[in-house]
Amino acid sequence: MTSLTTSWKKSRRSASENCVEARLTETGDVQVRDSKDRTGPVLTFTPAEWDSFISGAKDGEFSL
Numbered sequence: 001m002t003s004l005t006t007s008w009k010k011s012r013r014s015a016s017e018n019c020v021e022a023r024l025t026e027t028g029d030v031q032v033r034d035s036k037d038r039t040g041p042v043l044t045f046t047p048a049e050w051d052s053f054i055s056g057a058k059d060g061e062f063s064l
Contacts, residue, residue: 004025005023005025005026006023006024007023008022008033008038009022010022010035018035019035020032020033020034020035021033021034021035025044028047029044029046029050030044030050031043031044031045032044032045
């Protein structure tokens with residue numbers, strides 16, 4: 001059986017190794033990890049959660 005999970009990817013705009021990486025799972029979830037700690041924790045988001053996060057980020061909803 002072939003896995004449909006995609007390989008880890010990071011933004012082409014990332015100029016260094018200090019970035020987040022993301023991939024799509026076979027169930028349609030999005031997984032995110034820290035590129036500096038590839039064996040560390042992985043966050044998993046449903047498609048709806050990921051869409052909400054991206055929309056909020058684009059709208060400036062999140063700030064530090």
